[in-house]
Amino acid sequence: MDERPISLPLKLLALTMFVFLLAPLLVVLPISFSGDNYMIFPPTSWSTRWYGAIFTDAKMTSAFSSSLALASVVTLLSLAIGLPAAYALVRLKPPGAAALSSFFTAPLLLPTIVLGLAILIVFSVYGLLGTFQGLIAAHLVVTLPYAIRVLSTALSTLPITFEEAAASLGASPMTVFRRVTLPMMRSGIIGTTALCFLVSFDEVVLSLFLTGPRLTTLPVAMFHRVEQQADPMVASLSVLLVALTLAVVLIVDRTSGLARTFVK
Amino acid sequence: MTATPADGDDQPRRLPLVVVLLLPIALVNALGFVVPTLNLLRMSFFEAQGTGAMQEVFTLATWQKVFTDSFYAELILNSISTSFLITVLTLLCSYPIALYLHRSSGLWRSVLLVLVIAPLLTSAVVRTYGWIVILFENGLINNALAAVGIGRVRMIFNKTGVTIGLTEILMPYMILALMAGFGKLDARIEEAAASLGASPMRVFRHIVLPLTLPGIALGSLLCFVLAVSSFITPKLLGGGRVFLLATEIYDQAIVTLNWPVASSLSILILLIFGTALLLYTRALNAAT
Amino acid sequence: MSNQESGAGGKSGDAFLSLRGLTKRYGDFLAVDHMNLEVPKGELVAFLGPSGCGKTTSLRMIAGLTPQSEGRIIVGGDDLTGVPTYKRDMGLVFQSYALFPHMSVERNIGFGLEMRGIARDEFANRVRDAVALVHLTGMEKRRPAQLSGGQQQRVALARALVIRPAILLLDEPLSNLDAKLRDEMRNEIRDIQKRLGITAVFVTHDQSEALTMCDKVVVMNHGRLEQVGAPTELYEQPRTAFVAGFVGRMSRIRAMARNGSTAFAGQRLPVPAGLDGPIDIMIRPHRIAIGPVVSEETRHQVTGTIVRTVFVGDILQYDVDVAGQIVSVELSTRGNESLLKPGAPVSLSWGPRDVYVFGAAP
Numbered sequence: 076m077d078e079r080p081i082s083l084p085l086k087l088l089a090l091t092m093f094v095f096l097l098a099p100l101l102v103v104l105p106i107s108f109s110g111d112n113y114m115i116f117p118p119t120s121w122s123t124r125w126y127g128a129i130f131t132d133a134k135m136t137s138a139f140s141s142s143l144a145l146a147s148v149v150t151l152l153s154l155a156i157g158l159p160a161a162y163a164l165v166r167l168k169p170p171g172a173a174a175l176s177s178f179f180t181a182p183l184l185l186p187t188i189v190l191g192l193a194i195l196i197v198f199s200v201y202g203l204l205g206t207f208q209g210l211i212a213a214h215l216v217v218t219l220p221y222a223i224r225v226l227s228t229a230l231s232t233l234p235i236t237f238e239e240a241a242a243s244l245g246a247s248p249m250t251v252f253r254r255v256t257l258p259m260m261r262s263g264i265i266g267t268t269a270l271c272f273l274v275s276f277d278e279v280v281l282s283l284f285l286t287g288p289r290l291t292t293l294p295v296a297m298f299h300r301v302e303q304q305a306d307p308m309v310a311s312l313s314v315l316l317v318a319l320t321l322a323v324v325l326i327v328d329r330t331s332g333l334a335r336t337f338v339k
Numbered sequence: 340m341t342a343t344p345a346d347g348d349d350q351p352r353r354l355p356l357v358v359v360l361l362l363p364i365a366l367v368n369a370l371g372f373v374v375p376t377l378n379l380l381r382m383s384f385f386e387a388q389g390t391g392a393m394q395e396v397f398t399l400a401t402w403q404k405v406f407t408d409s410f411y412a413e414l415i416l417n418s419i420s421t422s423f424l425i426t427v428l429t430l431l432c433s434y435p436i437a438l439y440l441h442r443s444s445g446l447w448r449s450v451l452l453v454l455v456i457a458p459l460l461t462s463a464v465v466r467t468y469g470w471i472v473i474l475f476e477n478g479l480i481n482n483a484l485a486a487v488g489i490g491r492v493r494m495i496f497n498k499t500g501v502t503i504g505l506t507e508i509l510m511p512y513m514i515l516a517l518m519a520g521f522g523k524l525d526a527r528i529e530e531a532a533a534s535l536g537a538s539p540m541r542v543f544r545h546i547v548l549p550l551t552l553p554g555i556a557l558g559s560l561l562c563f564v565l566a567v568s569s570f571i572t573p574k575l576l577g578g579g580r581v582f583l584l585a586t587e588i589y590d591q592a593i594v595t596l597n598w599p600v601a602s603s604l605s606i607l608i609l610l611i612f613g614t615a616l617l618l619y620t621r622a623l624n625a626a627t
Numbered sequence: 628m629s630n631q632e633s634g635a636g637g638k639s640g641d642a643f644l645s646l647r648g649l650t651k652r653y654g655d656f657l658a659v660d661h662m663n664l665e666v667p668k669g670e671l672v673a674f675l676g677p678s679g680c681g682k683t684t685s686l687r688m689i690a691g692l693t694p695q696s697e698g699r700i701i702v703g704g705d706d707l708t709g710v711p712t713y714k715r716d717m718g719l720v721f722q723s724y725a726l727f728p729h730m731s732v733e734r735n736i737g738f739g740l741e742m743r744g745i746a747r748d749e750f751a752n753r754v755r756d757a758v759a760l761v762h763l764t765g766m767e768k769r770r771p772a773q774l775s776g777g778q779q780q781r782v783a784l785a786r787a788l789v790i791r792p793a794i795l796l797l798d799e800p801l802s803n804l805d806a807k808l809r810d811e812m813r814n815e816i817r818d819i820q821k822r823l824g825i826t827a828v829f830v831t832h833d834q835s836e837a838l839t840m841c842d843k844v845v846v847m848n849h850g851r852l853e854q855v856g857a858p859t860e861l862y863e864q865p866r867t868a869f870v871a872g873f874v875g876r877m878s879r880i881r882a883m884a885r886n887g888s889t890a891f892a893g894q895r896l897p898v899p900a901g902l903d904g905p906i907d908i909m910i911r912p913h914r915i916a917i918g919p920v921v922s923e924e925t926r927h928q929v930t931g932t933i934v935r936t937v938f939v940g941d942i943l944q945y946d947v948d949v950a951g952q953i954v955s956v957e958l959s960t961r962g963n964e965s966l967l968k969p970g971a972p973v974s975l976s977w978g979p980r981d982v983y984v985f986g987a988a989p
Contacts, residue, residue, distance in 0.1 A: 081442050082539065089439035092432050093454070096510050099469020100458060102479060106472055115477045156363040163360035167353050179364055182372045186568030186612075188585045189605040192592050193375035196382055196602070216371035219364055236725040239692050242712040243719035244790065245742035251713075258729045277462040280570055284592070297464045301575050305471055313465040320460050 100317065107310035114306055125311040135312070138296035145207070145292060146275040149214040153271040154264065156215070157222030162252070164223075165230040166238075176227065180220040187280035190216070195284040205287025213281045218271040225270060229263020230256075262330065269327045273320060382602035401599040405607065415607065418584040421498065422566035428506045429513045429562050430555065436510075437517035437554075438547075441524065459511050463571040470504035470576060471495060496578030504576045509565055513558040520554015552626065560619040567615075568608055584608055642701075643668035643826045644689070644794060649698035651684050651850075658684045660850040661698065666843070669824045671817065673837035676847035677873070682830045685847075686796055689828065691715050703793055713742075718787030720797040724779045726771040732758070732782050733767040739790035757789035760819060777808045784816065788823065795820065795827040801836065813840055834874050838862070846870050868907045868985035878915065878955045880908040881987065892929040892950040898984055905987040912957040914981040917945060917973050926976040933971045947975060 102116065110120030129135050160179065164172045182190065194213050195204070203209030237259060241251045257264070279294035286295050293312070301309055386400045405411045440451055458466060473479040474494040481491045494500045524547065532542045570585035577586065584604055591601035642665035651659040659681040666672050674682035687693040689700055691712035700707045707715055718739075726735050737754045745753070758764050761781035771779055780800060787795060797816070801809045817840050820827050831837050837844045838858040846853045846861065846869070854861060854870045865871035872879065882889045884898045884906045891908070898906065916926075931949035938944075938960075945956045945967060954975060967973060 081439060085435060085439055085442075088435040092436045092510075093451075095432060095507060096436065096458070097454065098473060099466045099504075099507065100461065101469075102472045103465065103469045113477075114472065114475070116472050116479045116482060156367065159360035160364040163357045167357050167360070169354070169357045169361075175361070179368055182368065185372070185376065186564075186585075186608060188568055188570045188588055189379070189608055190372070190375070192588060192598075192601055192605055193379040194371060195592060196598055197370075197375045197378055212367070212371055215367050219367055223364070234723070234725075236721050236723055237727060239690075239712070240719060240721060240725035241727070241738065242692070243690055243715075243717055244739035244786070245713050246738075247713050250742070255727060259727075261729075273460060277460075279462060279464055283589070294462050294464050297462075297468075298571065298575070301464065301468050301471065305468065305475075309464075309468050310472070313461075313468060316465060317461055324460065 103310050103313045103317075106307050107314045109307040109310070111307065118307075125307040126315075128308050129311055129315070132308070134291075135293070135296055135308075138291045138293045141207075141290060142276055142293040145210055145214065146272045148211055149218055149275040150268055150271040152211065152215055153218045153222040154267060157219055157226050157267065158264075161223055161226035161230050162256075165227050166235070176223065179223050182216050183220045187217070187278075191281045191284040194281065198285065204285060205290055207290060209285050210282060210290070210292070213285055214275045214278055217278065217281065218274050221270050221274060222267050225267045226260070226263055229260045229266075233259055265327055265330050269323045273323060276319075277316075379602045379605055382598055383606050385599045387597040387599050401603050405600065405603045411604075414582055414584060414587055417582065418567055419611065421502065421583065422563050425502055425505050425509065425566045426559050426562045428502070429509045430559060432506060433510050433513035433517060433558070434555075437514045437521065440514070441518055441521045442526070455511050455514050458508075463508065464575070466508050467504060467572045467575045470500070470507070470572075474500050474503065474576070495576060496580050498577075498581055500576040501573050501581050501583075505566055505569055505572050508569075508572055509562045512565060513562050516558030516561050517551065517554040520557055521551055523550050523553075553623070556619060556622055560615055563615055564612055567611055642666060643670075643703060644828070645699075645701040646685070646689070647699045647701070649685065649688060649700065650696050651681070651688060651693065652696040657850050659688070662847075662850075662852050664845060664852065664855065666826060666828070668826050670842045671820050671827045671829060671840065673841040673844045674828060674830045674847060675832070675834060675837040675844050675873075676853075677832060679849075680847040681850040682832075682847050683798055684850075686798055686828060686830050689794070690717055690719055690796055716790075716793040718790060718792035718795045720780075720783045720787050720795070720800045722799045722802055724771075724783040724800075726779055726782055726786075728771055731768050731770055732763065732774070735771070735782055736786045736789055739786065743790065753789050757785040760788065761785045761815075776804055777812065780804065780812060781815075784819070788819070788825075793826070795825050797827065797829045799830055799832070801831075802833075809836075816840070838874070844874075846873060848873075865983060868909065868983075868987065871909045871983050871985065876912055876955075876957075877909045877983075878912050880910075880949070880952055880954060882906055882908055884984075892931065894927060894929050896927055896982075897979075902984065902986050905989055907985045907987045909983045909985070910954075910977050910981055912944070912955045913942075913959075914977055915954070915956045916976045917947070917956045917958070917967075926978055927982065928974055928976040930972065930974045933967050933969050933973060935969060936966055938966075945973075947973060949975065 106114065106116055106118060107125060108121050108123060109115070109118035110122035110124060111118050163169065164176055169175070185193075191213075194216070198204055198209050198213075203212070233256070237255050238251050241255045242248075246254065277294060278292075279298055282292045282295045283298065286292060293316075297309055297312055300306075383401060384397050384399070385395055386398050436455070440448060440455070443451065471478070475481070476491060476493075476495075478495075480494065485491055494503065528550070529542050529546055532546045533539075537545065568585055569583075570589060573581055573583045574586050574589065577583070579586075584607065588601045588604045588608075591597045591604065644664070644666040646662050646664040649659055649662040649664075650657070662681075662685060664672075674685060676682050684693060688695045689707075691707065691710060695708070702715075727738065730738070733754060736757050737750060740750050740753060754767075755764075758767055761784055763778060763781055763785070766774065766778065771782065774782065780803075783800065800816075801812055804812060813836060816829075829837070829841060838861075842857065843855060844858055844861055845855045848869050854866045856864075861870060861874045865874060868879075871877055880891060882891045882896075882905075884902045884904060886903075887898055887900060889896050889898050889906065889908075896908070929949050931947040931954065933945055934948045934953060935946040936943070937946070941960065943958045943960050943966070945958075947954050947956060956975060
């Protein structure tokens with residue numbers, strides 16, 4: 076682009092809007108260090124007590140470990156299901172591959188409130204409400220489209236000649252996949268892992284429909300806490316969550332370049 | 340060796356393998372998406388009895404209720420009009436950012452882009468909570484207003500709060516959609532207009548705005564659709580006092596246990612989606 | 628139009644690589660049309676032709692990367708139909724080299740040995756020998772990204788050779804190299820191939836490459852085998868207008884044949900029996916003599932006007948308008964000739980044995 080100075084009015088307007096855009100995230104940080112018992116902004120005193128409170132709150136800690144376990148399992152399953160599917164669609168090119176690909180991405184078109192209700196009704200028949208398996212299944216519905224997209228992109232940008240070369244040297248299809256295809260898809264796999272993990276970890280509406288008294292996830296626990304007794308603990312939790320997200324994003328960027336993973 | 344066109348005659352040999360590889364995802368999709376959605380449609384044709392039990396008899400009673408009861412009429416109208424307002428506000432707030440980003444370059448641009456995308460990676464609960472902190476009685480704005488001498492304003496647990504919060508939350512989507520549609524905007528075109536005597540305001544009105552219309556249309560569609568189906572923010576910022584489609588669906592499903600009504604409201608959301616998409620495609624075709 | 632069978636020098640029993648009726652169809656399109664070929668052991672054969680002629684497709688079928696629609700591929704007596712690529716004993720060198728970027732030179736070269744489960748000692752020895760063979764000793768630990776184009780090419784070659792394949796297949800391996808490197812690699816590849824006595828197929832669109840390197844050249848066009856023969860044979864005795872025009876340079880004259888002869892620029896020229904209708908008369912540009920009129924009965928002669936003079940350093944090229952068609956004539960420069968100018972009337976002559984006449988499409 077030509078180096079054109081941007082007009083001052085536009086600059087001011089844009090930056091004002093930027094502040095508006097980032098306002099909630101900026102506000103959450105200071106209030107997480109509030110020493111007050113209730114939510115007051117600006118806080119009257121400062122302390123890290125609310126961070127500490129997280130770890131002593133049994134409900135929160137169990138919700139956190141549930142979310143962690145759930146996101147991990149969902150991520151692993153997304154890879155285990157998504158990789159073969161992407162391979163089939165991109166390398167084996169069956170008739171109607173494009174239509175199938177669209178079909179597998181379709182769940183993202185549905186608002187989670189509608190999907191959540193739909194799954195709730197069906198799962199209630201099979202006794203999957205409030206179960207870990209039920210949550211896994213529901214999360215998979217929304218993480219698999221992402222997995223398929225990113226993995227398909229990674230695979231389709233990988234020239235097939237490397238796999239052909241390996242085959243010509245005597246590698247069976249399984250060996251080719253293991254020794255050549257997978258290593259060369261590394262950045263796509265890392266990107267998929269990060270994306271699926273974050274999507275599952277942050278997923279709240281679906282989880283709202285499917286959690287129960289004995290099983291809850293962190294976003295749901297936070298939701299209820301905000302609904303019932305909004306206090307600085309939610310802020311501390313939020314800061315931790317944002318830090319977690321940042322960490323994941325940085326790892327992905329370090330290992331494979333963020334833009335390259337998600338943009339074709 | 341460049342890859343040759345699809346080796347079609349391999350298909351019969353490989354089909355079993357393709358089926359095996361695609362089976363897991365097809366299963367998840369079928370059982371977790373297709374079946375539930377179709378069932379939703381089916382459910383909307385049942386009716387819930389007062390006892391909470393449900394008759395599995397095909398009836399139009401639920402649909403009748405939804406279309407004739409004034410509560411639901413108001414609900415639907417409210418949802419659509421609020422979403423529309425939010426879309427317009429989001430557009431106004433996002434356009435400057437998108438234009439600024441489009442015209443900037445290099446490291447600064449990448450940094451700003453990350454800042455725009457970053458909120459998308461955080462949970463809606465976190466962002467909504469941030470707005471509660473800003474808007475509520477003892478929050479940022481009210482405390483500032485009080486300190487200056489102006490009285491406190493009620494901006495939370497009402498439509499105002501929901502509108503403000505949802506506008507900001509949807510901004511990243513609008514910004515990205517606008518930027519995608521800014522492709523045709525070239526600095527040289529604006530310079531050409533200026534050289535022909537157009538003031539900056541005129542350049543904007545006659546050149547920039549028309550050229551960015553596709554992006555505006557796309558972003559508006561996206562925002563409207565997201566606003567209409569948004570749940571977390573209206574529920575939390577509305578405090579149970581703002582009635583929109585999504586919150587009503589949740590309440591009917593979990594609290595009242597009236598699944599048929601919840602289902603029909605969901606189908607209604609999908610119909611609204613479809614209509615919006617139709618209007619968008621029509622507008623796009625009319626423009627080209 | 629039938630395809631030629633190669634029989635130059637070998638009976639079918641001697642052939643190491645046999646292609647019988649090899650065909651590849653994409654819907655209605657015939658990429659390779661019933662190709663028959665016999666290649667004796669130890670020979671380097673070129674598949675030569677313009678892009679889209681089916682040479683790469685044929686090579687891919689031999690490698691098993693593209694399944695054939697019809698026909699058989701026989702190597703060392705074994706019919707390879709239905710045998711997957713990884714079970715065929717072939718060494719492939721790709722145009723883009725396809726070196727595994729996540730492996731070092733060593734591990735790239737050793738990959739084929741790894742697949743064959745070669746014991747560690749022998750593995751190390753063979754890799755070392757292969758590296759030395761292509762003059763890359765010292766570079767074993769490098770990654771492909773750290774190598775130049777020429778070096779990558781050599782790694783690709785070593786990787787294909789170290790497994791001691793029955794057949795070496797090369798798909799335009801030199802096209803991505805600059806001219807100087809290309810000449811160098813041409814000789815190296817030829818030397819190695821001869822030394823190891825390995826049967827090889829070399830795909831190229833560059834006729835000088837095919838002529839200088841290979842024992843035999845297979846000229847292909849539109850999926851069909853036009854002619855197979857040693858380089859000199861193709862050059863001196865082309866069997867079709869396409870081969871004549873593709874191998875070396877040719878001046879071409881369009882004419883009509885009637886009753887065994889043709890008239891062109893006032894001259895009567897004999898025409899091989901059986902040809903009638905439109906024909907292509909083709910003559911090597913450097914076998915046309917240009918100058919004053921001579922009265923030799925043995926030479927064909929026409930007159931024309933110079934249209935353009937091009938000085939190419941080694942060669943002086945005259946484009947001459949003869950009865951409305953342009954005939955190019957080439958002379959080696961001697962340094963003392965006076966250049967003929969455009970507009971000058973000249974006479975062109977050639978010996979009856981220097982001319983090739985083929986039937987042309989209407």
